[in-house]
Amino acid sequence: MEIMRLVVTGPVGAGKSTFIRSVSEIEVVDTDRRATDDALLIKKRTTVAFDFGRLQFGPDMALHLYGTPGQSRFDFMWDILIQKAHAYILLVAAHRPHEFREARRIMTFMKQRSPSPMIIGLTHTDCSGAWDAANIALALGYPDPTRRPPIVAVNANETASVAQAVISLVQFTWAGSLAPTT
Amino acid sequence: MTVTGYLADFSLPELFQLVEQGNKTGLLTICTLTDPTTIARHNHHIWLSQGQIVAAGNSLDQQGLMRLIAQRGWMGDRAVSRLAQTCQIHTPLGLCLKNQGVLTAEQLKLLFYTQVMRQVCALFALPDGWFQFDPKAPLPVSEMTGLIATATDVTLSGLRALKDWNALDEKLPDPSSALISVVESKPSLRLNPNEWQVWEFTNGTMAIKDIAQQLNLPVAKAQQIAFRLIVTGLAEEMPMVAAPPPAAFELAAPTPLEQGFATTVTADAAGAAPVSQSFLQNLVGFLKGKV
CATH class of the missing domain: 1.10.10 (Arc Repressor Mutant, subunit A)
Structure with missing residues (x-):
């Protein structure tokens, strides 16, 4: 069985679990538990180990999606998951500037731990107070538009949008390997 | 695009880092929200050019620098105003007055320190405030001394001098x-x-x-x-990785399924095995069917 592992990471409430649920063909295996402390302000339940989703698209080909816990006290799981990842997507809620620094912390961690390629997925871009991609890129530490990972808007609730984000991640990661498809 | 938010969410030092790294030009307005029980709110304006701070003030009446000069007793309001009319259209007022021999370089520095460094550095202690960065606002030459400070220098000076860090504690x-x-x-x-x-x-x-x-x-x-x-x-x-303390999970016993996946992830050799080109093409083709 050939397997690709993609990691979905980002701060609490960025939409990681929803993202995986939207595209997984199996019931997502989650480790959501009742949120405590700060996470409770954003949602009632939060992932404490990881989410797992799967997409089989051939007799011996499957995509595995792993969602990291958003709270940094579970950051040992970030390490375990990123070490095995082919690529990862950092989800950032565009309407929560409060979380941009946390997203930056997670990204710094991931970049130190793994050379895997990444893209940035912006969720909640249609919400009031949402920042645009250029300013979020700056807030995440990417002042040069020519030297930053691709940034895509994604609606974690919509399968089509999530599928498009995964395509973007795959195409960016293996830009040289993919022949044009019709 | 206009950027708006609250300092409690995105602090002033972070904002300054953003405008400097983005080489932004425009007007940053901060509306203080210190006491919700009163309607007294104060606006602070900081003008930036290419990510550098060129002026600051509490009003948009274009009279702030003239008032500062008058307060110092160097010239009267009306005299400055008359001289300002002779300045070239894009020349900062301070520079114009220096070129006319009315102000010295030292006086200009003192004005800039009072207008920008002192006023802006005080804002780092604000517990909260609503901010807006308007990239379309024109630069006010009548508020400008002609001196500039990088946002980084202002941040560094302001934070070094900051006594009360409560406003930035969470950051x-x-x-x-x-x-x-x-x-x-x-x-x-x-x-x-x-x-x-x-x-x-x-x-x-x-x-x-x-x-x-x-x-x-x-x-x-x-x-x-x-x-x-x-x-x-x-x-x-x-973040530094801590060893996973089992008690810290605060979980009920994991299900066999959870245990199984954990084993899958941790037991394999480090790194991800390469995938074939046909795998990639099949995956993209499959996903395109869902778009």
Whole structure:
């Protein structure tokens, strides 16, 4: 069985679990538990180990999606998951500037731990107070538009949008390997 | 695009880092929300050109610099106003008055210090405030001395002088995090001795609390220095991995399914096995069917 592992990471409430649920063909295996402390302000339940989703698209080909816990006290799981990842997507809620620094912390961690390629997925871009991609890129530490990972808007609730984000991640990661498809 | 938000969410040092790294030109307005029970709100305006601070004031009447000159007793309001009319259209008022021999370079520096450094640095202590950055606002030459300060310099000065860190408490890096340098060589900024000492540990291997112990500094002080290094673009906070304490999960016993996946992830050899080109093409083709 050939397997690709993609990691979905980002701060609490960025939409990681929803993202995986939207595209997984199996019931997502989650480790959501009742949120405590700060996470409770954003949602009632939060992932404490990881989410797992799967997409089989051939007799011996499957995509595995792993969602990291958003709270940094579970950051040992970030390490375990990123070490095995082919690529990862950092989800950032565009309407929560409060979380941009946390997203930056997670990204710094991931970049130190793994050379895997990444893209940035912006969720909640249609919400009031949402920042645009250029300013979020700056807030995440990417002042040069020519030297930053691709940034895509994604609606974690919509399968089509999530599928498009995964395509973007795959195409960016293996830009040289993919022949044009019709 | 206009950027709006609250300082409690995105602090002033972070904002300054953003406008400087983005080379932004425009007007940053901060509306204080210090006491919700009163309707008294104060607006603070900071004008930027290419990411550098060129002027600041509390009103948009274009009279702020003239008032400062008058307050110093160097010239009367009306005299400055008359002279201002003779200035070339894009010349900052301060520079124009200096060229006319009305103000000296030292006086100009003092004006800039009062207008920008003192006023802006005071804003770092604001517990909250609504902000808006308008990239379309024109630069007000009548408020400008002609001197500039990088947002980084203002941040560094303001945070060094800050006595009450309550407003920024939540923004400070975690004591258990490490720092990692994001510049290739030594910083060109003029750091103070404590900042240099902390800078020496920006290799991602030592937690801030341990750095504090090593340097005989209070942990809070080390966090504040680390924050300064972060918002001036010299370092990034990096969480350090703690060993997974089983009790810390606060979970019911994991299901066999959870255990199975955990084993799958952790037991394999490190790194990800390469995938074939046909795999990639099949995957993209399959996903395109869902778009």
